Amino acid sequence: MSKVLVSDTIDQAGIDILSQVATVDVKTGLKPAELIEIIGEYDALMIRSGTRVTQEIIEAGTQLKIIGRAGVGVDNVDVPAATRKGIVVVNSPEGNTIAAAEHALAMMLALSRHIPDANASVKRGAWDRNSFIGAEVYKKTLGVVGLGKIGSHVATVAKAMGMKLLAYDPFISTERAEQIGCQLVDLDLLFQQADYITLHIPKTPETTHLINAVTLAKMKPTARIINCARGGIIEETALAAAIKAGKIAGAALDVFESEPLGESELRSLGKEIILTPHLGASTTEAQVNVAIDVAEQIRDVLLGLPARSAVNIPGLGPDVLEELKPYMQLAETLGNLVGQLAGGRVELLNVRLQGELATNKSQPLVVASLKGLLYQALRERVNYVNASIEAKERGIRVIETRDASARDYAGSLHLEATGTLGTHSVTGALLGDKEIHLTDVDGFPINVPPSKYMLFTLHRDMPGIIGKLGSLLGSFNVNIASMQVGRKIVRGDAVMALSIDDPLPDGILSEITKVPGIRDAFTVTL
Ligand SMILES: NC(=O)C1=CN([C@@H]2O[C@H](COP(=O)(O)OP(=O)(O)OC[C@H]3O[C@@H](n4cnc5c(N)ncnc54)[C@H](O)[C@@H]3O)[C@@H](O)[C@H]2O)C=CC1
Ligand SMILES: O=C(O)C(=O)COP(=O)(O)O
DSSP: EEEEEOOOOOOOOHHHHHTEEEHHHHHHSSHHHHHHHHTTOOOOEEOOEEEEEBHHHHOOOOOOOOOEESSSSOOTTTTTHHHHTTOOOOSSSSSSSSHHHHHHHHHHHHHTTHHHHHHHHHTTTOOSSSSTOOOOOEEEEEEEEOOOOHHHHHHHHHHHHHEEEEEEOTTHHHHHHHHTTEEEHHHHHHHHHOOOEEEEEOTTTTTTOSSHHHHHSSSSSTOOEEEEEESSOOOOOHHHHHHHHSSSSSEEESOOOSSSOOOGGGGOOTTTEEEEESOOTSHHHHHHHHHHHHHHHHHHHTTTOOOOSSSSSOOOOOHHHHHHHHHHOOOOOHHHHHHHHHEEEEEEEEEEEEEEEEEEGGGGGHHHHHHHHHHHHHHOOOTTTTHHHHHHHTTEEEEEEEEOOSSSSSSEEEEEEEEEEEEEEEEEEEEETTEEEEEEETTTTEEEEESSEEEEEEOOOOOTTHHHHHHHHTTTTTOEEEEEEEETTTTSSSEEEEESSSSTTTTHHHHHTTTTEEEEEEEEOO
């Protein structure tokens, strides 16, 4: 049975799903050294923002197949290190969107009306109606930095509250921004005009310290900043200084450069600042959503199925995944087959996506073909996560083409590989109830389902060859399960594809090529 370590608090709904396929250990609050010591026992690790999954932890996780982040941000995971080790990293891109957006909106209103300080004052026994005069958000300008899932929801609700919306997001089209009611502007203009600035971007090298002394100086003295995205996007010392000096009016922060927040000047500020302990995703609803979303993906990966929201392999939505799943198996089988026909040390793989597969949605089939191609060399160490990197490191050039006009089958995949045994090609399609069929080998049309052990010959189509090959295999006690000949013209060159019950004994290939008319013979194990 697989073992899963849950190292941050997650909802029981997630544990229940994991328990269907694995032994689940919940151990929260582990120190890095403690995690390193035990991670080697586990097949999967499930975390939130509390666990830093460093390269050292990944190296120690010798059995790890998947790291599941029950939330959005994966900046606490060394994703490149996981990718190199073939570990899939998944998250829940949408499970806590509403929770985080509502927290940002709550922070904006609470900051505007001094709710936390007013509340604390009443609880202390006071009745002070003069110290907490607030500001309205109605007709004010909200600058949304990052118009993704959370930013869009914040903008939509803010619009309904009568706010004017500016947005900055270099990866979003003007049309999309207009749909949400936002005017796309450059960052400087947003800083200059916004009364409220709300951050909804990931923490990346480009966004680190995006809010600093220089950018704070561009803002209105009445501006208020809300950060429910990531700590480190704001330079905290510069923010504290700007608030103290009255350069901006205030800030509401849910996330911090270092969490938990330690000694900080931010704590010493008054009602112009609100601090919450990374609560954006902390609603009952969001925690159930993310726990189920990520636990299901961990379960699937442990069962050998693909994940739907992997951050380090091509993203596959559930519908695409459903549609592509049988084709992924086809691509792997063809990759494995053509790699063996080409004889290893493949330099070039040509992947042609044909018919209904000739769309961008089919891109994961290229990765699946590479996974199949590398299987003989790497066995279980190659997977969808590292196949492209492994191929690149081995100097395998990949050419991807699409041919929507190929209509022999609804969708088919053609792979051509050049290796130590020259250039060989295979084509395959799904027939009937999604059964994999080889439809072409080296340009010769055939129609056979692949089997574990196969023998292919290139020969001249002439009487007697099949009989001679049959007797030769019989003399080596090789049982033929099925056999088919593919030819383009009668008595011209032909291919024979045989499914055999056992691996071919050593030495028989050279005997086969001695049969008059047989030019070449290949055996493969799939
Ligand atoms: N406080 C909390 O508990 C939570 C925080 N988050 C954080 O909120 C942030 C946003 O999450 P989502 O909206 O789900 O992500 P998303 O991926 O849907 O949106 C992010 C947007 O930022 C944009 N972007 C990327 N680089 C940018 C740049 N340099 N300048 C401007 N825009 C840029 C992208 O184009 C995208 O539209 C993330 O940092 C996430 O980790 C998410 C959930 C809960
Ligand atoms: O999903 C995210 O990006 C969050 O920041 C939520 O973090 P958490 O799961 O509450 O530790």
